Amino acid sequence: MQTDRPYREAAPYYHARPPYSSALLPALAERLGWDGTGRLLDLGCGPGVLARQLAPGFATVVGLDAEEAMLDEARAATAGAGDRFSWVQAYAEDLPALGLGAFQAVSLGQSFHWMDREVVARHVRDALIPCGAMVLVHHDRPSFDTPQGLPTPPPAPPIPHDEIWALVDSRLGPRNPAFAAPEPYADLLLRMGFTRVQRLLLPGRTDLLVTSDHVIDTYLSTSFAAPDRFGDALPEFRAEVTALLRRHSPDDRFLEWPGDTEVILGISG
């Protein structure tokens, strides 16, 4: 039974999260020889954002997540895709017991930090075929950072994240400190027996224009500001943030900058 479910209520809002670099699949397919024939496993897949983006490089894709509500979103998004996708509710730490077989690649999009990283890296290494790749994907800057590298003049004002977080904090109290700085992922992967580790930085999307509703949904998609944390005050919070955003952009358009997409690759021996 799942007792701690930080993403249960956030799942329906996850669609508002900004996408990864559109260069992700072509860059990885070329470097790693993905030709549409192998198998991909996506750990901590959420609603399948990364699994679906990488899917054209593989014959079949397995997405695994601890949170059933996230998998419901993934299933709905791939309902018309036949049996190319399968979605499994489990903890990544339990991978060997699941009998999922061997994979050409195992990806993790913004999910590795939630896991017992040493245990999961070892399981991933064992699940990969020779020369297979563990693929860690993140926005290089947190989604809530200041815009950089954007078109000038910008087509719309940036999202005033500092002011929105101040409103979140005033209602929910101080956030948990960021996850403790782990051992750099590259060092961990080498220690766990991956033979080569590489880092890629792929250009982030600079063309994302969003509305205030979309901005608020992005916040509600996070574990810190998931809807259940606001209880009955959720409509009030929504109204408060909408008013703040309208002051910044009366025509309700904002430029979102998720940052470049960082990829750490661990190649198995």
Ligand SMILES: C[S@@+](CC[C@H](N)C(=O)[O-])C[C@H]1O[C@@H](n2cnc3c(N)ncnc32)[C@H](O)[C@@H]1O
């Ligand atoms: C921030 S979301 C990332 C979703 C998606 N991979 C992406 O790239 O946007 C993190 C996901 O990891 C899942 N998760 C956290 N700990 C997990 C674990 N130990 N095993 C499997 N999934 C886990 C959460 O349920 C959540 O769906």
